[in-house]
Amino acid sequence: MKNQIRTAGVATALCALALPALAQDAAPDTTPPMADIGYIFTTFMFLVAGFLVFWMAAGFTMLEAGLVRQKNTTMQLMKNVALFSFAAVLYYLVGYNLMYPGDGNWIVEGWIGAFSLAALEPVGLADTATDLTYASVGSDFFFQLMFCATTASIVSGTLAERIKLWPFLFFVIVLTGVIYPIQASWKWGGGYLDAQLGFLDFAGSTVVHSVGGWAALAGALILGPRLGKYKDGRVHPMPGANLPLATLGTFILWLGWFGFNGGSQLYMDTAGNVADISRIFANTNTAAAGGAITALILTQLLYGKPDLTMVLNGALAGLVSITAEPLMPTLGSATLIGAVGGAIVVFAVPFLDRLRIDDVVGAIPVHLFCGIWGTLAVLATNPDATVTGQVLSIVIVGAFVFVCSAALWLALRAVTGIRVSEEDEITGLDVAELGMESYPEFSKG
Amino acid sequence: MKNQIRTAGVATALCALALPALAQDAAPDTTPPMADIGYIFTTFMFLVAGFLVFWMAAGFTMLEAGLVRQKNTTMQLMKNVALFSFAAVLYYLVGYNLMYPGDGNWIVEGWIGAFSLAALEPVGLADTATDLTYASVGSDFFFQLMFCATTASIVSGTLAERIKLWPFLFFVIVLTGVIYPIQASWKWGGGYLDAQLGFLDFAGSTVVHSVGGWAALAGALILGPRLGKYKDGRVHPMPGANLPLATLGTFILWLGWFGFNGGSQLYMDTAGNVADISRIFANTNTAAAGGAITALILTQLLYGKPDLTMVLNGALAGLVSITAEPLMPTLGSATLIGAVGGAIVVFAVPFLDRLRIDDVVGAIPVHLFCGIWGTLAVLATNPDATVTGQVLSIVIVGAFVFVCSAALWLALRAVTGIRVSEEDEITGLDVAELGMESYPEFSKG
Amino acid sequence: MKNQIRTAGVATALCALALPALAQDAAPDTTPPMADIGYIFTTFMFLVAGFLVFWMAAGFTMLEAGLVRQKNTTMQLMKNVALFSFAAVLYYLVGYNLMYPGDGNWIVEGWIGAFSLAALEPVGLADTATDLTYASVGSDFFFQLMFCATTASIVSGTLAERIKLWPFLFFVIVLTGVIYPIQASWKWGGGYLDAQLGFLDFAGSTVVHSVGGWAALAGALILGPRLGKYKDGRVHPMPGANLPLATLGTFILWLGWFGFNGGSQLYMDTAGNVADISRIFANTNTAAAGGAITALILTQLLYGKPDLTMVLNGALAGLVSITAEPLMPTLGSATLIGAVGGAIVVFAVPFLDRLRIDDVVGAIPVHLFCGIWGTLAVLATNPDATVTGQVLSIVIVGAFVFVCSAALWLALRAVTGIRVSEEDEITGLDVAELGMESYPEFSKG
Amino acid sequence: MKLIIATIKPFKLEEVRRALTAVGVRGMMVTEIKGFGSQSGHTEIYRGAEYAVNFVPKIKLEIVVPDTMADQVTDTIATAARTAKIGDGKIFVLDVAAALRVRTGETDDDAL
Amino acid sequence: MKLIIATIKPFKLEEVRRALTAVGVRGMMVTEIKGFGSQSGHTEIYRGAEYAVNFVPKIKLEIVVPDTMADQVTDTIATAARTAKIGDGKIFVLDVAAALRVRTGETDDDAL
Amino acid sequence: MKLIIATIKPFKLEEVRRALTAVGVRGMMVTEIKGFGSQSGHTEIYRGAEYAVNFVPKIKLEIVVPDTMADQVTDTIATAARTAKIGDGKIFVLDVAAALRVRTGETDDDAL
Numbered sequence A, B, C: 001m002k003n004q005i006r007t008a009g010v011a012t013a014l015c016a017l018a019l020p021a022l023a024q025d026a027a028p029d030t031t032p033p034m035a036d037i038g039y040i041f042t043t044f045m046f047l048v049a050g051f052l053v054f055w056m057a058a059g060f061t062m063l064e065a066g067l068v069r070q071k072n073t074t075m076q077l078m079k080n081v082a083l084f085s086f087a088a089v090l091y092y093l094v095g096y097n098l099m100y101p102g103d104g105n106w107i108v109e110g111w112i113g114a115f116s117l118a119a120l121e122p123v124g125l126a127d128t129a130t131d132l133t134y135a136s137v138g139s140d141f142f143f144q145l146m147f148c149a150t151t152a153s154i155v156s157g158t159l160a161e162r163i164k165l166w167p168f169l170f171f172v173i174v175l176t177g178v179i180y181p182i183q184a185s186w187k188w189g190g191g192y193l194d195a196q197l198g199f200l201d202f203a204g205s206t207v208v209h210s211v212g213g214w215a216a217l218a219g220a221l222i223l224g225p226r227l228g229k230y231k232d233g234r235v236h237p238m239p240g241a242n243l244p245l246a247t248l249g250t251f252i253l254w255l256g257w258f259g260f261n262g263g264s265q266l267y268m269d270t271a272g273n274v275a276d277i278s279r280i281f282a283n284t285n286t287a288a289a290g291g292a293i294t295a296l297i298l299t300q301l302l303y304g305k306p307d308l309t310m311v312l313n314g315a316l317a318g319l320v321s322i323t324a325e326p327l328m329p330t331l332g333s334a335t336l337i338g339a340v341g342g343a344i345v346v347f348a349v350p351f352l353d354r355l356r357i358d359d360v361v362g363a364i365p366v367h368l369f370c371g372i373w374g375t376l377a378v379l380a381t382n383p384d385a386t387v388t389g390q391v392l393s394i395v396i397v398g399a400f401v402f403v404c405s406a407a408l409w410l411a412l413r414a415v416t417g418i419r420v421s422e423e424d425e426i427t428g429l430d431v432a433e434l435g436m437e438s439y440p441e442f443s444k445g
Numbered sequence D, E, F: 001m002k003l004i005i006a007t008i009k010p011f012k013l014e015e016v017r018r019a020l021t022a023v024g025v026r027g028m029m030v031t032e033i034k035g036f037g038s039q040s041g042h043t044e045i046y047r048g049a050e051y052a053v054n055f056v057p058k059i060k061l062e063i064v065v066p067d068t069m070a071d072q073v074t075d076t077i078a079t080a081a082r083t084a085k086i087g088d089g090k091i092f093v094l095d096v097a098a099a100l101r102v103r104t105g106e107t108d109d110d111a112l
């Protein structure tokens, strides 16, 4: 910390080596060289956006912990902390370079990136001729990692209350280390979806959200519904145990989404870029509001009483829907895009139930259906988008992720089993698998 | 996301059109033009401050959800998510231009702004000669919107546990679409309170907090106290059901307030401005601490036991009190201003009870009384403040908001009714109005 | 707020006085002078990092509120709100200048700083020739204050469920006003640990975390374990009452730590510095992940079931471990350093129990043991570190803090008593000391 | 002695307690329960699916009184708990063979 | 009249309730309890320390029925609650001296 | 058989359970209740307003034992639960007409 002598000394020395450009003459002057300024802006923007997206991990955790039954709450917390941790390490070990091989390092150009550990710049950018036109690798890695972790968080919600801990974590390891990065490289790594198909997905309605959704859908189909969810031809709701937590989680996600979408502008080095980030913040917010209001009004009309869990899903639906193109729409279109997302959720939740696909927190409607909707909505707001580019990419990414995920789930089911025993499911995973209750106290005394 | 080719291309192209000034010669150089830098700083500051103020919506939600009884918790969550969403849309549809008509667009100069949809700058500032001396419209809109929503959040706390959902939301729509923006234009839009009276209210002790407080007071008077709160000449406390949530909410608000007050500096383009923002952060923090400590000590002295809910209110009281002038005071005066706020709350809460005004979360003492106190305290710390300017503005704003709100509440009462039936109030709004309990589980099994 | 005329006027006027350098010619131009830019960057970085560290106060509160038994929850909330508030005021009254006396103001050079109130720069930097090579005093004060408060938060967790409120707060006052600042001046104020011993502690594994840990250890020894914790030669676990809160608290701390470590870079005025901050963010994150995964795997192996509370402690252990040197390690070493921290916690928690040292939340393993480990780990990653410098400093700081704390605890025990009565402890502090339950409702009706 | 078991609406608890105190009842046990009876049977909707809520929150009182007081206590509860709406609750009376106050060792009527 | 006290596994509640409704039971009181019995006795580990969990979550039903229905109700519960695994629970039957419906003042069998 | 209903201080639960196990009690039902009795009656202050807290947390035990064990069980509870301070609680004994173990169908004393 405040130890100006050492730190400043090191920093200045290192910079002097690395950045001869535009040096100021006054000796102790720390005015940044002109060339550094854009780099500092963009890098710092990534760090701020990155910590906001990190915060979404807490949001998913609280949302899911609030929407499961009490007897599975500790497990849901455990899964979320663990999945984020594994995602962080796997993205370092494999994911980052698989997703961003850079020019000429692809194993199969445009299709499969590079296998190597992620490496940051040297301290103080020493002895490197850093490209100052973008941002630091460290900030980019930090930011991108959070997107990867988000994908895994989506899966945990759908499969809650019945999946075993370790097979789930094994799936997360493969998802975050391999499946996510490979398909993400096709678009964001500059691969063939980007180069050949002109696919547009600004912040990842498809690349992140629908990917999580497809993996979740494959899991839900193979894992089957919770015991008693569909019995005697009827749906038996299993209300979430703690709605304040679910609401908190939604607000956290809403907040984190400003980083998710805003940071995806990737540059904050000009007035134009920062003005665009502002547009994105405003559009992201209004899309969430549109989704929430729509779900509120629709559940009031359809069921006579507004449903808080649907309103929360509606806000998230709005956020996912605007994610493929948060920049181009006007405030009005952004609100409408979000509103359609909110409507999708209200109809998709009971629709999935009719198909007996048991999605505990509504992740498939929110992330998969609205992810698709958001990706298609780009056609309406961004003239560069093409029907082929959007539709084909949705299909290709969907097929790839669904097939890989299904294969992996089936393999896991065959080898270790993925579902807890009936008895354990009835007892609850907290006691059965962890021996730890979320609210263990019986008596207040 | 990381799709450097496209995004950078677009951004640079657009900027090139818009910003010929100070271009660098190297082709792929993204060093920002000198003229952009202040704009980037201020805009980004608004975005950061804005997401902090957004976060206050979660703070109000948690605080209120913790201070109502369990049987009304889902409803309180619902109201807060919904009110924020409506505020977001209404501020776009009406509020923003009503509040900031800009020069020459007033309907009645200095009194009533313009009716039109808010519009952001074009993407990448294309084809506009943007004024680079301030910040992007998008960031300003985003930031200001959050203030508007705050006003509505204040109301929901006071009226909790007995008001019907839809009339409440209708009130919110009018408050955030019309009442708040009109009075805010008088000061922050450059209207007559600003121009003629020299009213000083840096971040809104009056313009935001007391406005919410007046609207809440009008509502509380017309709605009446909760059943059983004042019976047989005595006050019957109805303890909040979840103090950890209330404490979390307070911390969230405290955090958000750095954005609320700090962002209100409006510029971060010079050393002087950023140093001022720093002052504001430090003063805001110490005022909250002063308020909390005062409430702690006072409740210990008065009642023999410190009261956590008063300490939480005390911290918020400190925050509201410093909001009218967080810049000029020294750390010492800021602490004292906050401390007086904490004392006000400790005495005002039972005082309101004596008047049989039932304010569930203490929003009137915190936001109205301390809002007034904070506005008066400017006289002590800012030499530019005048007694007339401050007092008259408090009165004018108060009268306007109280009268409009009261009229609206009365109209709503006459037309739709605003209060749930006695039976529903006894049952709790969660079951009666929403059919959804916040903690629905009976048995752990 | 948006009152451009006044604010801009004042700001520009003041700046004009203060900052003649590099003025732009266009009249209403607000482009920052070149010399201001680095100062703005670093100052804003401190504000952002500072609010993140502030947020850690909420993290400690939630973590501790989740890990105590329900009957002591309100008290734990109260202690945390109060300790932060007192720390804020004490650091202003005494701590800041004691810690950072600046050149020539020491009472005893290198050993004891200055006694005086903290003072911020004048508004708008008016009439001062501010040194623009660092950051505003306000931002520095704001940032440093949060570190001081962190130290106190650590203590509250260990001593929970049995210590009296006011003696605890008295201890906090001395800790944050005197003990912490004095020892911190030795390193960060440029005192003898820094100047003579070449001690390296980037963000405070020793200066903050182990200091909190030593104070907690002294308290735990003198206060004794909770009634019934160690009975009949066995350990009787007292499970935390609310694991979602504990998990939320951990995520909050994880988020705040980006500010804690990142901000400790102290400069964001060059590409090198911002790239370093990025490294720190990435390393901090991966160390936490490493700690969590290690605790997950170890508890699975040792006990057959993973222990969520250990995984949460493991993440924090990773964070504390990387804090002494978050910059130099590669992602790989950072992960390993964190992983060792995670392992330490898994073994240290039962080890303390064997010594009958009752640490309610595991703060001693996390903050003291991993604080020491992290400080030693610097030897492996920073060539400038010396064995003498690191070991001697750990010992000196430890001895000083432990002795001072123990003396203070003993004095408090003699004068006022520090422990609640047996009966009050059985009843729970919430009812006995505060008369307020955290979840007061009995019936839902 | 008699054990009087009464199930009442939760919001009536305070009123019933006061009424009982007034007639000399000096102790009772109060339990939060779910009641099933004619009152129940509404359906709710959660995420688009209907389900029946069969149980309503109730409070159960258990009071042991000397035989002589039993009728008065029953009447007192019945009066205080009545709203004349469905779900007001029931009162059951059982015989108690013995009673003991732990603190003093007093037995039967003296223990109450 | 008889008071039938049954302790069952929580997940059996709905099944038992339905079975009871089918045989004409029109009311009951349901309480969340902890059971101690042969089922209990596993040890858990919390932060490295073992401890015994002696209590398991159970549901307690209390149903007052006319004497004539007692056996049928007992049988019905026994059938519906049985899993044949340890911890299925017990049923106890006690005599009830009097019953009263608060709403109407009906007594004894009419009150049920 | 007898149903022994005991209300004790919550922190005594474990001690009482151990003592009961030692004398051969193999099952019981435990409920969290609020007690009203001589112990109660302090006033609290919430946000400046006083109010009476009339109920204190208690644990209720319900144990069915063969007639022959009733006295011993009562004594055991009384001894283990005693602190000699107000609020130690009461023990009530009621007759049980029948008992059934759901799992096996065993009845009466065999069911316990």
Ligand SMILES: Nc1ncnc2c1ncn2[C@@H]1O[C@H](COP(=O)(O)OP(=O)(O)O)[C@@H](O)[C@H]1O
Binding pocket: D007, D034, D035, D036, D037, D038, D039, D040, D056, D058, D085, D086, D087, D088, D089, D090, E026, E027, E028, E029, E030, E062, E063, E064, E065, E101, E102, E103, E112
């Ligand atoms: N046969 C019964 N045995 C035990 N408790 C009963 C019985 N019938 C009703 N109750 C209890 O009395 C409560 C009220 O009964 P209900 O039939 O709903 O209304 P009412 O008292 O107006 O007839 C129920 O919620 C339940 O707790």
Ligand SMILES: Nc1ncnc2c1ncn2[C@@H]1O[C@H](COP(=O)(O)OP(=O)(O)O)[C@@H](O)[C@H]1O
Binding pocket: E007, E034, E035, E036, E037, E038, E039, E040, E056, E058, E085, E086, E087, E088, E089, E090, F026, F027, F028, F029, F030, F062, F063, F064, F065, F101, F102, F103, F112
């Ligand atoms: N003697 C008893 N008195 C009261 N309740 C009992 C008694 N024995 C058992 N129970 C209750 O019955 C439940 C099941 O009993 P347990 O002995 O575990 O299994 P089983 O019913 O298969 O014999 C216990 O959890 C407890 O609630």
Ligand SMILES: Nc1ncnc2c1ncn2[C@@H]1O[C@H](COP(=O)(O)OP(=O)(O)O)[C@@H](O)[C@H]1O
Binding pocket: D026, D027, D028, D029, D030, D062, D063, D064, D065, D101, D102, D103, D112, F007, F034, F035, F036, F037, F038, F039, F040, F056, F058, F085, F086, F087, F088, F089, F090
């Ligand atoms: N008449 C009663 N009927 C049922 N329960 C009673 C009765 N009197 C007391 N109790 C229970 O016993 C508990 C202790 O009684 P109390 O009068 O406070 O103290 P003590 O047991 O020392 O006389 C009460 O909290 C209540 O739960």
